[in-house]
Amino acid sequence: xxxxxxxxxxxxxxxxxxxxxxxxxxxxxxxxxxxxxxxxxxxxxxxxxxxxxxxxxxxxxxxxxxxxxxxxxxxxxxxxxxxxxxxxxxxxxxxxxxxxxxxxxxxxxxxxxxxxxxxxxxxxxxxxxxxxxxxxxxxxxxxxxxxxxxxxxxxxxxxxxxxxxxxxxxxxxxxxxxxxxxxxxxxxxxxxxxxxxxxxxxxxxxxxxxxxxxxxxxxxxxxxxxxxxxxxxxxxxxxxxxxxxxxxxxxxxxxxxxxxxxxxxxxxxxxxxxxxxxxxxxxxxxxxxxxxxxxxxxxxxxxxxxxxxxxxxxxxxxx
Amino acid sequence: xxxxxxxxxxxxxxxxxxxxxxxxxxxxxxxxxxxxxxxxxxxxxxxxxxxxxxxxxxxxxxxxxxxxxxxxxxxxxxxxxxxxxxxxxxxxxxxxxxxxxxxxxxxxxxxxxxxxxxxxxxxxxxxxxxxxxxxxxxxxxxxxxxxxxxxxxxxxxxxxxxxxxxxxxxxxxxxxxxxxxxxxxxxxxxxxxxxxxxxxxxxxxxxxxxxxxxxxxxxxxxxxxxxxxxxxxxxxxxxxxxxxxxxxxxxxxxxxxxxxxxxxxxxxxxxxxxxxxxxxxxxxxxxxxxxxxxxxxxxxxxxxxxxxxxxxxxxxxxx
Numbered sequence: 001x002x003x004x005x006x007x008x009x010x011x012x013x014x015x016x017x018x019x020x021x022x023x024x025x026x027x028x029x030x031x032x033x034x035x036x037x038x039x040x041x042x043x044x045x046x047x048x049x050x051x052x053x054x055x056x057x058x059x060x061x062x063x064x065x066x067x068x069x070x071x072x073x074x075x076x077x078x079x080x081x082x083x084x085x086x087x088x089x090x091x092x093x094x095x096x097x098x099x100x101x102x103x104x105x106x107x108x109x110x111x112x113x114x115x116x117x118x119x120x121x122x123x124x125x126x127x128x129x130x131x132x133x134x135x136x137x138x139x140x141x142x143x144x145x146x147x148x149x150x151x152x153x154x155x156x157x158x159x160x161x162x163x164x165x166x167x168x169x170x171x172x173x174x175x176x177x178x179x180x181x182x183x184x185x186x187x188x189x190x191x192x193x194x195x196x197x198x199x200x201x202x203x204x205x206x207x208x209x210x211x212x213x214x215x216x217x218x219x220x221x222x223x224x225x226x227x228x229x230x231x232x233x234x235x236x237x238x239x240x241x242x243x244x245x246x247x248x249x250x251x252x253x254x255x256x257x258x259x260x261x262x263x264x265x266x267x268x269x270x271x272x273x274x275x276x277x278x279x280x281x282x283x284x285x286x287x288x289x290x291x292x293x294x295x296x297x298x299x300x301x302x303x304x305x306x307x308x309x310x311x312x313x314x315x316x317x318x319x
Numbered sequence: 320x321x322x323x324x325x326x327x328x329x330x331x332x333x334x335x336x337x338x339x340x341x342x343x344x345x346x347x348x349x350x351x352x353x354x355x356x357x358x359x360x361x362x363x364x365x366x367x368x369x370x371x372x373x374x375x376x377x378x379x380x381x382x383x384x385x386x387x388x389x390x391x392x393x394x395x396x397x398x399x400x401x402x403x404x405x406x407x408x409x410x411x412x413x414x415x416x417x418x419x420x421x422x423x424x425x426x427x428x429x430x431x432x433x434x435x436x437x438x439x440x441x442x443x444x445x446x447x448x449x450x451x452x453x454x455x456x457x458x459x460x461x462x463x464x465x466x467x468x469x470x471x472x473x474x475x476x477x478x479x480x481x482x483x484x485x486x487x488x489x490x491x492x493x494x495x496x497x498x499x500x501x502x503x504x505x506x507x508x509x510x511x512x513x514x515x516x517x518x519x520x521x522x523x524x525x526x527x528x529x530x531x532x533x534x535x536x537x538x539x540x541x542x543x544x545x546x547x548x549x550x551x552x553x554x555x556x557x558x559x560x561x562x563x564x565x566x567x568x569x570x571x572x573x574x575x576x577x578x579x580x581x582x583x584x585x586x587x588x589x590x591x592x593x594x595x596x597x598x599x600x601x602x603x604x605x606x607x608x609x610x611x612x613x614x615x616x617x618x619x620x621x622x623x624x625x626x627x628x629x630x631x632x633x634x635x636x637x638x
Binding site for chain 1: 320321322323324325328331332334335336337340341342344345347348349353354356358359362364366367368369370372374375376407408410411412413414415417418419420421422424425428432441442443444445446447448449450451452454456458460462
């Protein structure tokens with residue numbers, strides 16, 4: 001049976017991964033941005049891992065080795081930050097083709113180390129090997145006090161749905177590159193995830209949080225699934241940068257679709273009570289209210305021109 | 320510049336990986352079987368990661384999906400066990416080709432879970448994606464009391480060099496498969512690493528330890544480099560199984576070369592004082608003395624027919 005026949009990547013994981021776990025130290029296994037281990041009496045470990053394959057997740061046609069190293073680190077750190085954690089230690093696996101030069105590898109590591117320095121974490125282990133196609137994997141361990149970790153599952157009906165920064169930047173950059181058009185593509189080639197201090201500030205007030213790595217539509221669906229809720233996203237409230245709007249215009253597409261169904265923006269999507277939002281704003285204010293959590297029976301929808309429609313899903317590797 | 324021109328994989332790592340680390344929690348970074356983090360007041364975390372790429376590290380021409388899953392887990396657990404640790408939590412990244420079936424993925428996970436059950440650890444996170452070539456990465460976290468962790472760097476001149484079980488099993492199996500000959504190939508297709516209880520027993524008495532994943536020659540060289548010593552390995556003392564000897568005979572090669580330069584036996588190589596060895600033997604006895612640690616200026620050599628020669632190195636992915 002093909003993976004696409006059972007519904008793609010998420011359905012596959014649901015089918016093959018055994019979720020029961022007898023280890024009392026495991027607070028959260030498969031099913032959130034990170035696994036959470038409480039092996040230290042209240043101070044938890046957050047663990048995430050991310051694989052990137054050449055010509056699927058990156059391409060040297062439009063990214064430098066430096067940028068690929070940078071992006072690999074940001075993508076992983078984003079998962080730690082999205083639970084309220086502080087990234088600490090990274091572990092790199094690198095499968096290189098035999099024609100990869102020493103200078104290219106050095107460039108890759110410079111990108112990786114520059115991003116790591118931005119977040120204050122250290123690369124302390126890994127594995128280097130060769131392959132016919134380049135593949136990269138990073139695992140990152142972070143830490144967080146157990147009571148400050150935010151999960152996908154904490155949303156309550158009535159919560160406001162918020163997102164940091166702007167969305168669609170990554171897809172906008174990719175579309176420009178694919179079309180061979182001039183414009184700002186750094187949102188794709190060298191994205192910046194949110195800092196741990198920002199994630200921690202949000203975590204103190206938010207009820208649920210996730211990073212936006214597969215598009216707003218997919219991420220809000222994850223929050224609703226895990227929280228047992230629905231949600232309404234306001235189409236016109238989705239924050240877009242002028243660069244994203246310009247890119248969409250250049251390629252003749254709707255920038256809202258970049259935000260909803262594009263990937264790798266590495267912003268934070270969170271839900272928060274109306275009362276707590278003003279307190280958060282005093283500490284951190286670079287976010288926009290894009291919708292509201294609803295009851296589960298209302299589903300996950302988007303409101304546009306006064307009409308609601310189902311929001312659909314983001315990118316799935318096997319669909 | 321080509322990676323092979325600077326001396327291959329290990330030289331590359333030495334060149335690009337920055338080893339200085341300002342994080343006081345990091346006991347050991349790059350340069351041993353695992354990174355060691357003391358973030359818990361004496362109880363350390365051991366972290367290892369291993370990438371396997373199709374047609375380089377595994378092939379479905381002679382391994383089942385079950386066996387590949389099994390081997391990926393054993394290879395990682397072996398690194399934890401080789402430092403005296405107990406494997407606890409695993410994180411899988413899986414890049415699948417679009418033609419991979421659900422049944423194949425289920426088979427792969429069964430192998431992974433069966434090996435995990437053998438070692439009492441839990442898979443609690445990961446990443447699933449697609450690629451043109453299948454690639455797998457596993458990261459495993461283990462735990463160990465800080466004072467019972469054994470490093471590559473602890474060997475002293477005069478120590479006996481010992482190895483568990485027998486060597487060359489994996490290379491023997493691979494050679495049979497490559498030659499299309501009948502015989503015992505499970506040492507390659509479905510190897511078993513040592514159990515944590517065995518590694519812990521050895522760790523209590525040994526001074527240095529490493530797992531045999533790249534051949535005896537490479538592993539003893541690692542111990543000597545990190546310990547600032549030399550070593551003499553006795554050719555005739557290297558333990559070989561009847562199956563390995565039979566396989567070598569079938570393909571017309573020397574089984575000692577399988578042990579010295581083959582990979583993936585996942586046995587433990589350790590150094591121990593002559594006084595401690597009898598105490599160890601009361602708790603664990605499935606090992607053989609294969610040589611002795613010497614002063615650094617004597618280099619790393621092998622003694623055969625009364626003559627010493629340099630031992631050479633094991634497998635390097637870029638040579």
